[in-house]
Amino acid sequence: MLDNLVLGFSTALSTENLLWCFVGVLIGTVVGVLPGLGSTTGVAVLLPLTLSLDPVTGLIMLAGIYYGSQYGGTITSVLISTPGEASSVVTTLDGYQMARQGRAGAALAISAIGSFVAAIISLGLLVALAPPFAKFALDFGPPEMLAVMVLGLATIISFAGDNRKLGLLMALVGLLVATVGVEPGSGTSRFTFGSIYLLGGIPFVEVMIGLFAVGEVLYQIREGAAAPIKAGFRELMISKADLKRSTGPILRGSFLGFLFGILPGAGSTLASFMAYGIEKRVSKRGHEFGTGAIEGVAAPESANNAAANANFVPTLTLGIPGGATTAVLLGAFMINGIQPGPLLFDEQPVLVWGLLASFFIGNVILLVLNLPLAPVFAQILRVPYGYMYPLILVTSLVGAYSISNSMFSVWIVLIFGIIGYFMKRLDLPMAPLVLGLVLGPLFEKALVQTSAIGDGNIGIVFTRPLALVVISLAIIQIVAPSIMARLLRRRNTSRTRKTEEIPAADERAKESTHG
Amino acid sequence: MTAPSAKQGIAVEQAVVYGLLTALGLITLVIALGYGLFLEDFRIGPGLVPAVVGGLTALVAGWELIATLRGQRTPHDKGLAEIVAAAADAPPGGASTEDDLPGGSLPSGEQAGAGADDDGLDIFGRTAAMRGRQLVIVFVALTLAVVLVPLIGFLVSFFFLSFFISAVVERRSWIASAIVSFAVVAAIYVVFVLFLHVPLPTGLIGIGG
Numbered sequence: 140m141l142d143n144l145v146l147g148f149s150t151a152l153s154t155e156n157l158l159w160c161f162v163g164v165l166i167g168t169v170v171g172v173l174p175g176l177g178s179t180t181g182v183a184v185l186l187p188l189t190l191s192l193d194p195v196t197g198l199i200m201l202a203g204i205y206y207g208s209q210y211g212g213t214i215t216s217v218l219i220s221t222p223g224e225a226s227s228v229v230t231t232l233d234g235y236q237m238a239r240q241g242r243a244g245a246a247l248a249i250s251a252i253g254s255f256v257a258a259i260i261s262l263g264l265l266v267a268l269a270p271p272f273a274k275f276a277l278d279f280g281p282p283e284m285l286a287v288m289v290l291g292l293a294t295i296i297s298f299a300g301d302n303r304k305l306g307l308l309m310a311l312v313g314l315l316v317a318t319v320g321v322e323p324g325s326g327t328s329r330f331t332f333g334s335i336y337l338l339g340g341i342p343f344v345e346v347m348i349g350l351f352a353v354g355e356v357l358y359q360i361r362e363g364a365a366a367p368i369k370a371g372f373r374e375l376m377i378s379k380a381d382l383k384r385s386t387g388p389i390l391r392g393s394f395l396g397f398l399f400g401i402l403p404g405a406g407s408t409l410a411s412f413m414a415y416g417i418e419k420r421v422s423k424r425g426h427e428f429g430t431g432a433i434e435g436v437a438a439p440e441s442a443n444n445a446a447a448n449a450n451f452v453p454t455l456t457l458g459i460p461g462g463a464t465t466a467v468l469l470g471a472f473m474i475n476g477i478q479p480g481p482l483l484f485d486e487q488p489v490l491v492w493g494l495l496a497s498f499f500i501g502n503v504i505l506l507v508l509n510l511p512l513a514p515v516f517a518q519i520l521r522v523p524y525g526y527m528y529p530l531i532l533v534t535s536l537v538g539a540y541s542i543s544n545s546m547f548s549v550w551i552v553l554i555f556g557i558i559g560y561f562m563k564r565l566d567l568p569m570a571p572l573v574l575g576l577v578l579g580p581l582f583e584k585a586l587v588q589t590s591a592i593g594d595g596n597i598g599i600v601f602t603r604p605l606a607l608v609v610i611s612l613a614i615i616q617i618v619a620p621s622i623m624a625r626l627l628r629r630r631n632t633s634r635t636r637k638t639e640e641i642p643a644a645d646e647r648a649k650e651s652t653h654g
Numbered sequence: 655m656t657a658p659s660a661k662q663g664i665a666v667e668q669a670v671v672y673g674l675l676t677a678l679g680l681i682t683l684v685i686a687l688g689y690g691l692f693l694e695d696f697r698i699g700p701g702l703v704p705a706v707v708g709g710l711t712a713l714v715a716g717w718e719l720i721a722t723l724r725g726q727r728t729p730h731d732k733g734l735a736e737i738v739a740a741a742a743d744a745p746p747g748g749a750s751t752e753d754d755l756p757g758g759s760l761p762s763g764e765q766a767g768a769g770a771d772d773d774g775l776d777i778f779g780r781t782a783a784m785r786g787r788q789l790v791i792v793f794v795a796l797t798l799a800v801v802l803v804p805l806i807g808f809l810v811s812f813f814f815l816s817f818f819i820s821a822v823v824e825r826r827s828w829i830a831s832a833i834v835s836f837a838v839v840a841a842i843y844v845v846f847v848l849f850l851h852v853p854l855p856t857g858l859i860g861i862g863g
Contacts, residue, residue: 188845188850190850191849191850191851304714304717304718305718307714308675308711308714308715308718311679311707311710311711311714312675312711314703314707315678315679315682315704315707315708315711318682318686318703318704318707322689322700324698324700325693325699325700327689327690327700329685329686329689329700329704330682330685330704353796357789357792357793360785360788360789360792361785361786361788361789362785523824523826525819525820525823525824525825525826526820526824526826526831526834528819529815529816529819529820529835529838530816530834530838532796532815532816532819533812533815533816533838533839533842534838534842536800536812537808537812537842537846537852537854540808540852540854540855541846541850541852544852544853546800546803546804546855549800549803550800553796553797553800556796557793560789561667561671564664564667565664565667565668565671567671582703583703586698586703587697587698590696590697590698591697594695594696594697595692595695595696595697595698596696597698
């Protein structure tokens, strides 16, 4: 283990890797700050740029964008109550209230510190747990992998959106898109309609760029320009009392975030919501939540960072991405000819440990950058969107072209740009589609192999204890929310005569502001 | 926040999208049947997964289509995260005095924009209809730029795209738009052509290869 870490740090500390790690976290912070650009978009748009780099270096930079954006997303949540990242939505509740009370500096500082502590704790856990887990996963046969993928899809369907039927529909569409191209088992070409371009399937990085970058820009045009921001800035200092109050929430948020992050399909948004909810329950100051309690910033911000790191456990050890951004990162591995999975730790020690060590370094850079410079990053928001979105559009298209040096990629981006626009407009969740698309081929392969093992009987999944447990978890995931909602509603109606509807996050933000 | 007309507009779009998805699912199912569902001794064939997925897509989308046509709003049943967050929530506070707080989207969204209401004016005083027109113009321009790439090359085409959007659609100053667009294209040339050696299409006039 120690050897591995030494190997990792010696890789990550090379001048080139250090430089690109810095570039990655810097871009990540900027991407996180900009509403309309999420970490998924950032990684997808910049992935083509890294293809000329060494795989380790490229992945270090892309991962830097991912966790860097977790820091950046907080800045706008606190200052203008507009989360730059979905995982920072819950931070708007207390963070923005703190800013209105002139304590923006303290809120930003505690989220940077909380994020950093969470990153270090979760990285420690990641480093300790991933290798034994990879060893354990070596025994996974196709039935177990099949079960894990079902769990991943079930998780993302039940958590990613606010309507599970639409989540299921989008996951199905993702799986459907994934069936285009040559079927690996029999070599049959499916849904190619005679096009040679479609033989290799619909390239998924281009799909992501279309959905997340072009679709998002089109949606923003339709939504109209955002109100200008006035990011006044005073009182950068955070008091000792604040730090003391935040210790518990940060630690709880970190461990909770890690737990949720390991689940394939869950991801950091869920973790931040859960951490906020649970912290509100256990904290002595639970009643102050929503009015600018520092605990309400510390807990979710720690959790989303811990979850972002924990997401790498299923991604690296099983090759099953935890969320949309790790799905794109998985694509980056594959484009570089590296297949994440149980064997990765043995086959690519330099890459894996270099990458993990770079997380430590990247988080130190982020802490140093974010403590004093958060208000400076917020100035990026002053660039008029009228200049910004042509830039995003052009970069997306050129980036897509450079993946395969073909206009086919550009057309795919355009087509999925329209699809992405309508998905946003109609509130169709994107994460299930992305996961369906990424898992599609793996899912089918595992299914075919399972049926081969069982001589045509997929029922053998239920005869393998581990697979059975995982499948049961998946079923619980799908069924539990309805049951829990019913129970809670019954309790709520008996307690108050208040509306039965569970308020959405934006309404909560409003209500808590006025409460 | 939306007037009935806007809601109707969304419902029509929903119906069209669900209708298309239902059709897509059914077509996939039919084509997939032709690929063969099973190989010998009931092993899974190339058609099974697309057939099942296509069939399910048609089923779920068809269900949503019928619900939309019958005028039922899609019930937003919540996932675990929202339920826990809601359960831990304080009871809603008093009367609202400020409604201008930009809202956060639910976790499904990648981000939440602080945009104008569907019918409201944005900060430039543009109505929803004007923004809708803008969207169409930008999309047509984007498509046109891609179509023109083989003719005038990537960089020239995208310079005009960026300039057109900034100066004409967004009504920024012409000089500033030209400078920004040129800077964007120049940066792309440096990064992609000089640094990454990507052979961008130069078109018939051969600029930026």
